[in-house]
Amino acid sequence: MDNETAPDRRRLPPDERRRQIVDGAVAFFADVGLDGNTRDLAKRLGVTQSLLFNYFASKSDLLEAVYEHVYLNRLSDDWPSLLTDRDRSIRDRVLQFYDVYSKLIFQYEWMRIFMFSGLAGAELNRRYLDHLRQVIFIPLLAEMQAASPHPDAVQMEDLWNLHGGIVYIGIRQHIYQVPCPENPTEAITRAVDRFLTAFELT
Amino acid sequence: MDNETAPDRRRLPPDERRRQIVDGAVAFFADVGLDGNTRDLAKRLGVTQSLLFNYFASKSDLLEAVYEHVYLNRLSDDWPSLLTDRDRSIRDRVLQFYDVYSKLIFQYEWMRIFMFSGLAGAELNRRYLDHLRQVIFIPLLAEMQAASPHPDAVQMEDLWNLHGGIVYIGIRQHIYQVPCPENPTEAITRAVDRFLTAFELT
DNA sequence: AACCTTATTGATCATACGATCATTAGTTGG
DNA sequence: CCAACTAATGATCGTATGATCAATAAGGTT
Numbered sequence: 001m002d003n004e005t006a007p008d009r010r011r012l013p014p015d016e017r018r019r020q021i022v023d024g025a026v027a028f029f030a031d032v033g034l035d036g037n038t039r040d041l042a043k044r045l046g047v048t049q050s051l052l053f054n055y056f057a058s059k060s061d062l063l064e065a066v067y068e069h070v071y072l073n074r075l076s077d078d079w080p081s082l083l084t085d086r087d088r089s090i091r092d093r094v095l096q097f098y099d100v101y102s103k104l105i106f107q108y109e110w111m112r113i114f115m116f117s118g119l120a121g122a123e124l125n126r127r128y129l130d131h132l133r134q135v136i137f138i139p140l141l142a143e144m145q146a147a148s149p150h151p152d153a154v155q156m157e158d159l160w161n162l163h164g165g166i167v168y169i170g171i172r173q174h175i176y177q178v179p180c181p182e183n184p185t186e187a188i189t190r191a192v193d194r195f196l197t198a199f200e201l202t
Numbered sequence: 203m204d205n206e207t208a209p210d211r212r213r214l215p216p217d218e219r220r221r222q223i224v225d226g227a228v229a230f231f232a233d234v235g236l237d238g239n240t241r242d243l244a245k246r247l248g249v250t251q252s253l254l255f256n257y258f259a260s261k262s263d264l265l266e267a268v269y270e271h272v273y274l275n276r277l278s279d280d281w282p283s284l285l286t287d288r289d290r291s292i293r294d295r296v297l298q299f300y301d302v303y304s305k306l307i308f309q310y311e312w313m314r315i316f317m318f319s320g321l322a323g324a325e326l327n328r329r330y331l332d333h334l335r336q337v338i339f340i341p342l343l344a345e346m347q348a349a350s351p352h353p354d355a356v357q358m359e360d361l362w363n364l365h366g367g368i369v370y371i372g373i374r375q376h377i378y379q380v381p382c383p384e385n386p387t388e389a390i391t392r393a394v395d396r397f398l399t400a401f402e403l404t
Numbered sequence: 405a406a407c408c409t410t411a412t413t414g415a416t417c418a419t420a421c422g423a424t425c426a427t428t429a430g431t432t433g434g
Numbered sequence: 435c436c437a438a439c440t441a442a443t444g445a446t447c448g449t450a451t452g453a454t455c456a457a458t459a460a461g462g463t464t
Contacts, residue, residue, distance in 0.1 A: 050413065
């Protein structure tokens with residue numbers, strides 16, 4: 001009954017193996033947390049533990065690669081262009097931003113690793129949120145104030161409030177694992193519309 | 203220069219010592235996570251590691267006591283009465299609920315341990331959020347629908363949306379540790395007012 | 405088919421951690 | 435002041451974990 005899979009000694013090109021390890025590590029650490037041990041990860045990959053240390057000098061190096069893969073290889077460069085397109089309404093632009101952004105927060109691995117690293121005190125998270133503030137929220141706030149009948153009414157905290165409501169959908173789903181809206185995109189549209197209504201921006 | 207504090211061998215009554223350990227454990231695990239080791243905790247308490255195991259049979263027993271202290275010894279029993287007071291406006295009741303609730307989410311230890319245990323897959327978190335839904339959100343939704351000019355407009359997801367925006371203030375503060383509104387209570391009031399305005403409930 | 409390179413392995417080390425237990429010493433009651 | 439009780443300690447055990455390294459074998463080259 002011991003269906004122990006025999007070790008797969010097939011050789012892979014180093015860059016391919018490295019990619020496979022990082023992919024597996026992202027999924028693994030998203031599941032069990034950044035304290036997950038390297039033997040369990042290796043078992044999940046179907047390789048030996050020592051192989052990991054042929055590709056990464058230490059566990060924290062591997063975690064660096066995980067961060068890199070989860071955060072940086074994503075779409076953040078598209079964001080500025082989403083907001084500067086003056087031909088579209090504010091509603092369309094906000095929705096378009098969250099259409100892109102929701103690709104992150106509704107993704108199991110991204111949400112969990114972001115939370116794990118945040119709890120571990122990672123500087124990365126602060127940088128990320130500051131980036132968001134600079135690239136999205138500050139210009140968006142200016143646009144909204146310009147378009148609003150009561151410019152002083154809308155403030156930065158309101159944007160964070162909208163943002164928090166949307167992010168919380170991902171948190172409920174991937175961290176607390178409670179039932180969530182069957183259609184997150186629709187939920188986001190509702191949230192944005194309510195928000196704009198409250199500020200008379202529709 | 204070795205200012206190693208000599209061990210404080212003063213004896214304490216068991217219940218007092220137990221309370222001291224639990225208090226310290228709450229603060230400790232909130233800081234470093236549920237994987238924090240018992241030796242570091244003992245050092246922080248100024249006692250030896252083995253003393254912890256005189257009061258708790260295992261680390262997971264200690265964590266149970268931590269959960270108990272953080273979650274259950276709190277105020278959740280007051281909640282129902284906050285909403286059934288028909289003499290007050292919906293606005294007042296929602297604000298009063300969040301006035302109480304914010305005592306939790308703006309508290310460093312509560313927020314972090316709730317998040318740590320959620321990421322660890324604790325059933326506790328699901329039970330807690332379900333409790334919130336049953337005791338607060340379902341009756342509140344009924345009240346709002348009864349008072350709204352468009353009863354179908356307000357839905358359960360909208361309440362979670364408001365809730366998420368408010369909770370996210372605590373998350374930013376205690377988990378991502380980024381600058382937050384200097385006056386959280388005021389931020390909550392703003393969020394609730396915007397929300398009620400969007401649904402024409404003011 | 406023999407050879408060489410190197411990806412992969414298995415054995416191993418040092419340390420960290422949860423847990424145990426006999427010993428020590430602070431406190432109380434007589 | 436002494437004896438009894440027990441809170442608290444210090445030494446120690448077994449295992450888990452990150453990391454190392456010589457040995458092995460897969461896959462390409464000639």
